Amino acid sequence: MRRPTEEAPWLRWVLCLAAVGVAVLFLVLPLAAVFAEAFRRGWEPAVRALADPDALAAVRLTLLVAAVAVPVNLVGGVAAAWAIAKFDFPGRRLLMVLIELPFSVSPVISGLVYVLVFGAQGWLGPWLEERGVQVIFALPGIVLATIFVTFPFVARTLIPLMQDQGRTEEEAAATLGADGWRMFRHVTLPNIRWALLSGVLLCNARAMGEFGAVSVVSGHVRGETNTMPLHVEILYNEYQFVAAFAVAGLLALLALVTLGAKAVLERAG
């Protein structure tokens, strides 16, 4: 007897094979190719490419940008999710749409917007320049663009969970004498901690890997404003394939470690 929702065995096999096939072809193979290309001439050229000062500068910049963007989005994402899930206020729906904006707008446009606002010919550019602050083609611009592009990850992970959990535990805490901070610290935060970690890790993976928006605002100054993805592109365009793939491999490795950490944490939680 077959359950009504169960398909014939041959069909199940075909579907599974198709799914695995697609995953291997489009996800695993390219990733394997990155590492294969990087080590094509053995370990030594790959390691030398990574030890290059420009490559090291790109790694440092990427980690620095992530180190600023992720905590900012952690705080901003939690605040947005808390506001949306736990309170009714005018503009709540608008805020929800705004949170999704960075997902729906092309990263290149996100970058261009920052150039328009902060660039030398932009709205705030001249004013900032007079005060010796450079945003575009400098670290602040890269950080801003990264924050913008990665903002939705934390908020989007938390909102459904927090809406699902409702407000009554917080209300109970309030009637027991808890102020807003204690309510958040002792009731809300413990209930969302695993989702929060997962959102932060996704945010981190994207912050390190973002290309489009960062490319527009960075100015591609080697050793100064090149993040890892930009450095990979430059090396590749200069036909330095081993070096390009070595840096790409390191970047992919960082992302894989992040995803692995996420999987482990999800199992624990």
Next chain:
Amino acid sequence: MIEVQGLHLRYGGVAALDGVNLALRAGEFVALLGASGSGKTTLLRSLAGLEFPDAGQVLIEGRDMAAVPARERGVGFVFQNYALFRHMTVFENIAFGLRIKPRRLRPGRAEIVRRVEELLALVRLPGMGGRHPDQLSGGQRQRVALARALAIEPRVLLLDEPFGALDAKVRKELRHWLRGLHDRLGLTSLFVTHDQDEALELADRVAVMRDGRVVQFDTPEALLAAPADAGVAGFLGDAVPIDCVVRDGQAWFEGLPPVAVAGVAEGKAVAFLRPVDLLVEPGAGEARVAAARQDGRGVRLTVETAGMLLEATPAPGWMPRRGEPCRVTALAARVFPA
């Protein structure tokens, strides 16, 4: 103890509270009874500081609560679905209100342990402190929620449908236990229910709510004897509405002998008859036994007369049989102009 004056609250254009007045004396156990959507939960939440009325006043022990946030009201609140902190043990749940007190008011660690043990014993869950809420039955969760609310030693206890999610047997046990606890601790309690039996059985006084207003606030006996209007009469005591005509100080029915009524205007009216108001005797008459069965409380009898099916009380010593002819007398009726 608790005074509510002219409370109004609108949700998106709909009046959830439409001028509520209510005054509770210290030590009273009061039920807020009403159909769903009548505003009873909204009223309870307004007292706790979880809703913010548009107009009107809430006084607790003579103090105006308008500017007092929920966390400073010192009111115990038991939520309908208990709202236990799911990531905390039973012990931590109960200790929460003590642990988050400002440092100078916070009891010491040993004192907190002692108090929680005491509360666990009080709600008859000794030794359960290490469990998590999802390891407890509904009745146990309910008692943990109560212990947690009592930990801050409130003078006022508010309970939202405290027995709503429990099965009938547990519900009966718990309600008598809760009433005993209320008396022992000297609390002033207000509980929301849509179950009239629960309200009439437990409460010193019952506030009947409808459309965001308290339509009657009285003792259970007074409510049953003199409902304020047709709505209250229909809501209480399994009363059945029957059309009648009032003439010469009597209500005239089709299929029933007339009943004396006082102070009702002549003309068309509606009478509410409870099973205890209808006495049925065997013998030739216009009525017929439609169903009869014996249960733990006596004989449940349904008679048919003039096309109506009415629950009624059999004369003492008579065991009615289905189809048997009989006579129905109305002993009393609450009659309201139609």
